[in-house]
Amino acid sequence: MKADxxxxxxxxxxxxxxxxxxxxxxxxxxxxxxxxxxxGEARRxxxxxEAACSLAERLVSEICGGPDSGGxxxxxxxxxxxxxxxxxIQIEPGCTCSIxxxxxxxxxxxxxxxxxxxxxxGSCGYADLFFDAIGESGLVMVLELKVLVWEI
Amino acid sequence: xxxxxxDDGQLALLDAMVFFAIALxxxxxxxxxxxxxxxxxxxxWQMPFVESALKxxxxxxxxxRVILALDGGVVLEPWERVGGCLMAELxxxxxxxxxxxxxxxxxxxxxxxxxxxxxxxxxxxxxxxxSSSPEPLLCLSKEGCTATGDRYASSVPMSDQDGAELLLVLxxxxxxxxxxxxxxx
Numbered sequence: 001m002k003a004d005x006x007x008x009x010x011x012x013x014x015x016x017x018x019x020x021x022x023x024x025x026x027x028x029x030x031x032x033x034x035x036x037x038x039x040g041e042a043r044r045x046x047x048x049x050e051a052a053c054s055l056a057e058r059l060v061s062e063i064c065g066g067p068d069s070g071g072x073x074x075x076x077x078x079x080x081x082x083x084x085x086x087x088x089i090q091i092e093p094g095c096t097c098s099i100x101x102x103x104x105x106x107x108x109x110x111x112x113x114x115x116x117x118x119x120x121x122g123s124c125g126y127a128d129l130f131f132d133a134i135g136e137s138g139l140v141m142v143l144e145l146k147v148l149v150w151e152i
Numbered sequence: 153x154x155x156x157x158x159d160d161g162q163l164a165l166l167d168a169m170v171f172f173a174i175a176l177x178x179x180x181x182x183x184x185x186x187x188x189x190x191x192x193x194x195x196x197w198q199m200p201f202v203e204s205a206l207k208x209x210x211x212x213x214x215x216x217r218v219i220l221a222l223d224g225g226v227v228l229e230p231w232e233r234v235g236g237c238l239m240a241e242l243x244x245x246x247x248x249x250x251x252x253x254x255x256x257x258x259x260x261x262x263x264x265x266x267x268x269x270x271x272x273x274x275x276x277x278x279x280x281x282x283s284s285s286p287e288p289l290l291c292l293s294k295e296g297c298t299a300t301g302d303r304y305a306s307s308v309p310m311s312d313q314d315g316a317e318l319l320l321v322l323x324x325x326x327x328x329x330x331x332x333x334x335x336x337x
Contacts, residue, residue, distance in 0.1 A: 020168035024175030031179035035186035042189065053200060060204075073211065105267045106215030106230075128201050130208035130268060139213040139231055142268055 041123065044151075048125025051092045052149040056127035059099070060145060062087050064131060073132040073140055076103075076111075085114045091149065098148040104130075105142040125149040198324075202306040205268055206322040210235035210308065212264060218256050222249075228257065234264060235310070238320070242279050243312040245289050262292055269294070274327040280319045289318070294327075302326075 063082060064074050084099050091097055101112040127147045135141045211233060218228040218237075222244075228237055238261070241254045251258070261277070269275045279290040303325035310318050 014164070017164050017168040020165075020172040024168075024172040027172075027175050027179040031182040035182050038186040039189065057200065105212055105264050108267065128270075130201075130204040132208050132211040139215060140211055140233065142208045142212045142264075144268075 045123050045125070047092075048095070048123055048149050048151070049127070050125070051095060052097070052125035052127035052147045055088060055091060055097060055149065056129045056145055056147040059084060059087055059147070060129050060131050063145075073134050075134045076136060076141070079111070079133055079143070084112060088114075088147075094152055095149050096152050097150075100146045102144050102146075103133075103135075103141050104144050106139060111143070122150060198304045199306070202304045202322060202324055205324070206306045206308060206320070209264065209268055209322070210238070210320070214260055215264070216260060218260050220254060220256060222253055234261065237261075238279070239310060239312050239318070242289055242318055243314070243316075246281065246312070246314075246316065251290060258292055262294070265292070266294065269324060272326055273324045275325075276321075276323045278321045278323065280321065281316060282319055283317060 063079055063084075065072070079101070084101065088097050088099060097114075099112070099114045100110075103109040103111055125148070127149075129145050131143055131145070132140050133143050213231050213233060214228060214237060216230050220226040220228070237257060241257060244253070245251060265275055265277065274294045276291060276293040278288040278292075280286075280288050303323050305321055305323040307319055307321045310320055312318060
């Protein structure tokens with residue numbers, strides 16, 4: 001490879017070459033950055049959903065008395081005396097949650113709602129579970145527990 | 153460095169253009185793949201939702217008195233469980249009674265499911281006897297809605313009075329949006 005000046009076409013011909021190469025590299029770098037950010041957001045969303053689902057299952061298990069309850073539905077009175085927000089303290093560090101409980105059947109009735117909503121719109125994990133409870137009239141009611149988890 | 157263009161300079165420009173085209177293709181593929189991956193929802197979080205909905209539905213009380221015109225009149229009290237009433241209905245259907253005889257009970261079951269299943273979802277409750285026929289013994293669906301997209305199902309095996317094995321399936325799916333102009337005052 002003998003060095004010579006035959007390949008040197010001059011500044012005004014090298015400039016377009018430089019622009020094409022820079023543009024190609026920039027498109028690769030930009031695509032990589034966007035892809036990695038998208039993957040990170042998706043991973044974070046999955047973690048929040050997992051935290052919300054885990055919290056909801058733990059709350060329902062606590063409300064229903066755990067595995068020692070023998071599958072018996074809890075009473076509405078016992079649920080009313082449960083501090084759901086205190087049970088939700090064991091959540092992932094850096095996250096907070098909002099809990100709501102409502103009776104869907106036989107009639108809709110709002111039972112419990114914790115304060116706190118996200119300050120800014122962002123990623124939130126969501127979980128929704130149903131369970132039975134015995135009302136004052138002896139009827140078995142369907143209750144719905146909703147959990148929202150977001151980063152502080 | 154006279155600025156005179158020659159074949160070697162032209163070749164460098166062609167190489168740069170080829171590199172740029174390949175870089176664009178790779179970038180587009182990367183972006184397309186990342187969007188596809190992020191668009192795929194992780195459906196495993198839907199399963200506890202459907203499973204708990206079916207379990208709670210079967211364990212709930214009817215909530216109102218139901219009178220069926222069978223054998224001179226059968227009265228189902230409000231505290232009777234949905235699961236028990238459903239099994240009695242399926243037992244009768246297996247014995248040859250038409251589903252229409254249980255219209256009032258099915259209306260209450262549909263009303264209960266309407267209260268449990270959130271609005272954006274449509275549902276179907278199906279009962280199968282796996283040992284006899286692939287066709288469902290009973291199918292109760294939300295009226296006026298068609299499911300679009302992915303569906304989520306949960307099943308519970310049950311036995312009727314004769315010990316026949318039955319399978320209850322609750323299927324949920326996002327409901328189709330109403331067509332423009334379809335809402336009447």
